[in-house]
Amino acid sequence: MSSTASTADAVTAAMPRPPSGRFDMLDGVRGWAALSVVLFHIFWEIFGALVPAFRNPVTGFLFDGQLAVCVFFVLSGEALSASFFAGKGDALTVRLAIKRYPRLATPILAASLVIFALDRLDLVFSQQAALIVHRPVWMGGWLAVPLTFADTLRYSLIDVFTSAGADNAINPILWTMRVELPGSFVVFAILLIWKRFSRPRTLLLSLFVVALAAPTGSTANFLSCFFAGVAFADWRARGLFAAWGRRFVWPSLAAIGVIAAADGILHCFGWQPGKTAFAIVLMLAVHASPPLVAFFSGRLSRALGRISFPLYLIQFPVLLSATSWLIVRAGAAGPPSLFAIWGISLASVAGCLLAAIAFSPIETLTRRLGDALVAVVGRAVRRWPGGDPLGENQPKRKAEITLPPIASRKLCSPAAPSAAPTTTISGMRCSSRG
Secondary structure (H helix, E strand, O other): OOHHHHHHHHHHHHOOOOOOOOOHHHHHHHHHHHHHHHHHHHHHHHOOOOOHHHOOHHHHHHOOHHHHHHHHHHHHHHHHHHHHHHHHHHHHHHHHHHHHHHHHHHHHHHHHHHHHHHHHOOOOOHHHHHHHOOOOOOOOOOOOOOOOHHHHHHHHHHHHHHOOOOOOOOOHHHHHHHHHHHHHHHHHHHHHHHOOOOOHHHHHHHHHHHHHOOOOOOHHHHHHHHHHHHHHHHHHHOOHHHHHHOOOHHHHHHHHHHHHHHHHHHHHOOOOOOHHHHHHHHHHHHHOOHHHHHHHOOHHHHHHHHOHHHHHHHHHHHHHHHHHHHHHHHOOOOOOOHHHHHHHHHHHHHHHHHHHHHHHHHHHHHHHHHHHHHHHHHHHHHOOOOOOOOOOOOOOOOOOOOOOOOOOOEEEEOOOOOOOOEEEEOOEEEEEOO
C-alpha cells in the first residue's frame, strides 16, 4: 500500500461519524478550547499581575481566551451544518433550530442558579480577592449588586442573549451568547435557502468577506467564524479535507506554528484585531492535518469535549467562590507566595473540571427537553393541512416487483410500472397483454 493511500486511510479512520451526526474531532477541539479559556482566566487574568511571567508568548497563544472563543464560533457553524451537508436535509435543520434556544438557555439557567445560591449563602469572595491579586477592575466588579431570583431568571432566559454587558452580567464570561444565539440562526437560515439559491457558495463567500471586514469585536465580525464553519462542513462533505490531508500536512503544521508565534506575541502586547482570521486559518490547518485530526479525535480530547460547555459555564462560579476564597486565605498575612499561587491555580483548574463533570446531568436534561420541544412542535404542526416540516410523516416506498410478461394472460404485480393499460385493485396493478 502506498504512503498516499495510508494517509488517506488515517484521515478517514481519525474522523469517525457517530450516530448523532457530529464529528469527534469537532468536540475534541471544543474541549481543548474550553480548557484554554479556563487557563486564560486563571493564569493570565487573575494571577498575571502578580506573576508577570505567566504572560509570555507561549501562554499568549495556548491561554488566549479570545482566540478560543473565535474557535468556538467556527466549530458551532460547522457542527450545526454537518448533518445538512451529509444529506439529512431541511427537516433536521428545523429540528436543530427548535432545540437551539433551550440547548443554550437551560444550562445557562442552571449555572446562574448556582451563582445565585453562592451569593445568598455568602460564599462569594471575589471583592476581597481582587485587591490581593491587583485586579480590582476585572474581578472587583463581579456581583457588585446583590442578586434576586427574578434578576437571575431574566438574565438567564433573556438578557444574556440580548443586552447584558460586563457591568450588569451575572456571569460576564457568557458575553459570547450575544453572538452564539444569533449566529446559530444565521447558519440555519443559510442552510434552509441553500438548495433554493442558484449560487449558495457565492452568497456564503460574500457574507464571509463582509463580516471579516467588520470592526473587531463586533457581532458582524464574529459571524465570519460561523460562515467559515458552514464552508468547512461543505468542504468536508465533498471530501476536500481528506484530499488536502494527503498533500498539505507539513504546510498545515507550518501555518499553525506561524499563527501560534504571531498570536502569542501580539497577545502579550494586548493586540486584539485579527483573532477571527487566526481562528479560521487555525481550524483550516487542523482539518488538513491528519495527525492533529487523530489527536483531537482521541479519547482524552473526546472526554474534554463531552464536558466542554459545562466547563465553560461553571468556571465562573468556581472562580467566584473557591478560587477567591483560597486567594483570600493565602493573602491574609501578605502577598501570596509563588508556591501558593501555583497551588491555587492548579486547584482551581481541577475544581473547574470536577464541577463540569458534576454539571453533566444538566446536559442530559437539556437534550431531553430539546427532544420534547421538537415533539410538541411536531404534533402541533401536523394538525395543519400538509404540515410536516420535521419530516416525521414521510411515506415509505414499498418494494416493487416486476413479473415477466406472458402472452394472452392477465398479470398482477404490486404496483409495477407498465406501458400497457392497467387497473389497480387493492394495491395490485393488473395489466392485460397479448
